[in-house]
Amino acid sequence: MYVAVKGGERAIDNAHAWLAEERRGPSDIAELSIAQIRHQLALAVNRVMAEGSLYDPDLAALAIKQARGDLIEAIFLIRAYRTTLPRIGHSHPIDTGAMACDRRISATFKDLPGGQVLGPTFDYTHRLLDFKLMAEGQAPADADADADAAAASTQTASPTPAPATMPRVSAFLNRDGLIQDEAPSAATPPDMTRQPMEYPADRPLRLQALTRGDEGFVLGMAYSTQRGYGRNHPFVGELRIGTVVVEMDIPELGFCVEIGEITLTECETVNQFTGSKTEPAQFTRGYGLVFGQTERKAISMALVDRALRWEELGEDNMGAPAQDAEFVLSHADNIQATGFLEHIKLPHYVDFQSELELVRKLRAEASTPFSEAAE
Amino acid sequence: MTQDTRSNFAYLDEQTKRMIRRALLKAMAIPGYQVPFASREMPMPYGWGTGGVQVSAACLTPDDTLKVIDQGADDTTNAVSIRKFFETTAGVATTERTAAASIIQTRHRIPEEPLKAGQILVYQVPIPEPLRFLEPRETETRKMHALQDYGLMHVKLYEDIARHGNIATSYAYPVKVQGRYVMDPSPIPKFDNPKLRMAAIQLFGAGREQRIYAIPPFSDVVSLDFDDHPFEPSKANHACTLCGAEHTYLDEVIVDDAGGRMFVCSDTDYCATRQAAGTASPQTAPSQPHEAQP
Numbered sequence: 001m002y003v004a005v006k007g008g009e010r011a012i013d014n015a016h017a018w019l020a021e022e023r024r025g026p027s028d029i030a031e032l033s034i035a036q037i038r039h040q041l042a043l044a045v046n047r048v049m050a051e052g053s054l055y056d057p058d059l060a061a062l063a064i065k066q067a068r069g070d071l072i073e074a075i076f077l078i079r080a081y082r083t084t085l086p087r088i089g090h091s092h093p094i095d096t097g098a099m100a101c102d103r104r105i106s107a108t109f110k111d112l113p114g115g116q117v118l119g120p121t122f123d124y125t126h127r128l129l130d131f132k133l134m135a136e137g138q139a140p141a142d143a144d145a146d147a148d149a150a151a152a153s154t155q156t157a158s159p160t161p162a163p164a165t166m167p168r169v170s171a172f173l174n175r176d177g178l179i180q181d182e183a184p185s186a187a188t189p190p191d192m193t194r195q196p197m198e199y200p201a202d203r204p205l206r207l208q209a210l211t212r213g214d215e216g217f218v219l220g221m222a223y224s225t226q227r228g229y230g231r232n233h234p235f236v237g238e239l240r241i242g243t244v245v246v247e248m249d250i251p252e253l254g255f256c257v258e259i260g261e262i263t264l265t266e267c268e269t270v271n272q273f274t275g276s277k278t279e280p281a282q283f284t285r286g287y288g289l290v291f292g293q294t295e296r297k298a299i300s301m302a303l304v305d306r307a308l309r310w311e312e313l314g315e316d317n318m319g320a321p322a323q324d325a326e327f328v329l330s331h332a333d334n335i336q337a338t339g340f341l342e343h344i345k346l347p348h349y350v351d352f353q354s355e356l357e358l359v360r361k362l363r364a365e366a367s368t369p370f371s372e373a374a375e
Numbered sequence: 376m377t378q379d380t381r382s383n384f385a386y387l388d389e390q391t392k393r394m395i396r397r398a399l400l401k402a403m404a405i406p407g408y409q410v411p412f413a414s415r416e417m418p419m420p421y422g423w424g425t426g427g428v429q430v431s432a433a434c435l436t437p438d439d440t441l442k443v444i445d446q447g448a449d450d451t452t453n454a455v456s457i458r459k460f461f462e463t464t465a466g467v468a469t470t471e472r473t474a475a476a477s478i479i480q481t482r483h484r485i486p487e488e489p490l491k492a493g494q495i496l497v498y499q500v501p502i503p504e505p506l507r508f509l510e511p512r513e514t515e516t517r518k519m520h521a522l523q524d525y526g527l528m529h530v531k532l533y534e535d536i537a538r539h540g541n542i543a544t545s546y547a548y549p550v551k552v553q554g555r556y557v558m559d560p561s562p563i564p565k566f567d568n569p570k571l572r573m574a575a576i577q578l579f580g581a582g583r584e585q586r587i588y589a590i591p592p593f594s595d596v597v598s599l600d601f602d603d604h605p606f607e608p609s610k611a612n613h614a615c616t617l618c619g620a621e622h623t624y625l626d627e628v629i630v631d632d633a634g635g636r637m638f639v640c641s642d643t644d645y646c647a648t649r650q651a652a653g654t655a656s657p658q659t660a661p662s663q664p665h666e667a668q669p
Contacts, residue, residue, distance in 0.1 A: 196411035196585040339421030354545035354564040
């Protein structure tokens, strides 16, 4: 006799208990601390902050720990937490021109005011496993000293005396009118976390969606433009990583105060543009701005941003995926994507049952005419 | 039940709930019209009922009694999880009895027992746009709704008939509400479509797609069809093995390796109530393997 399966509740509790155990792993291995994750897995923390749309390294580190290193799961935890936070107000626009740069490079000029500053980059490292890091518990004091010495001795990678403000590369080009001007706007930008997405999306909305979009997706989209699907010949005009101050008007005080500092990665691409019916030949721009040190994402974002601007610049629609704002924006969010993808794990037996009935009916009907014809 | 004080009542902050209630009012005023709303990230994944959860959260008051079903059953894992969520965040009373609930959140079914005035049925909706698989672009489908341009849908249904002799849609079967908007009733089996005209308020929440829509009580809801191919609700041609009901939607359960199967009500509360009332005439033996089984 069939008895309907009960006990989903107990099964869920047990699954969660097992998950907690698996997360902790063997108890003879020291537990990771939030500080360790924050400082030693900083790039993972940065990605979680960027795609979680919440600048809080400690919470991001906690999310990574809780998610067992599954970054999309960690991003999800941050997003779910972020929902519960009241919206107190808006900061002033940050000034990335006044960024205290750890890294600032331009691929379009050999040298430029402010210099090329490599900063802590994987670029030019040889991707060889460093087995020294496997030696547990060794404080690599010597290695640190070596790194400092190397940085100091490299002409262009000077970590310390970066000038207070680094002029923008695009400003040099703009002086000659060689790059398309961005019209400043005092309009309040839309907020995709408070308003439903609307298509066609204007540029502020597109940039918001891209900066919190999945790194892999945005990278793939950007890569597709490089391979010819909506090609736009990008040069990295400038890539800068560093800290900026965030300022906010406090109504009770009547003036604006600095409420903190955040690390950002900004990328401006300079794109070849031969002119169109409406625009003269000049360079055009793509823009990427992402929380934390996240330069792969910032460059990708700039390429996709540029590809999405085809209409405004009077370019042809090549039918490339990266030119299609509705396609890019509605599929860039990994929390939406993973949720909907994984929901097919949920029971669907009611729908499946009705499909069964339909297929049986169609099969029965399909076989009848043949037997009639045979008679 | 006591509410977990770490979050606001029913998790969402009051501003968010107000925003959702405004969307709900608009949806009730324009039956079947998809109202965009600023869906929030919820602590459960998109596609797992975040739209329904937000709508329920906006409707719940401390005096409400909540029932949550998935596939018609109260004990499916996701229904358990959502019920628990509201037990913790809102501290409301919960029930498995359809008649005792003031708000019922559902996925994929309408309860068998007719709902009464004063009850609210909240649907979880994966893809709110009935035209989505005919036209992937939101900009286009919104235009089609505005112009009441539903030719594409009728062509699709016609092509089904031309190809299969039948309309090959068995769930999420499109309906027209109050003679105006074509609406996706969410993936309920088409067996449930006739119940869409009811005394209770029906609210539909699609979290990921950021849409809310509604069917006010006793609105006209017509399943799309043709005069010569009228709409037919369908179900397995069996009676429930447990309660003997012949008029309910049935789940097919495989009971042995030989392909033996039995059919039981998908609405667990309805089935249990009938069994308890002794109206049941249970067939203890599982039915023979289905003829259509290879």
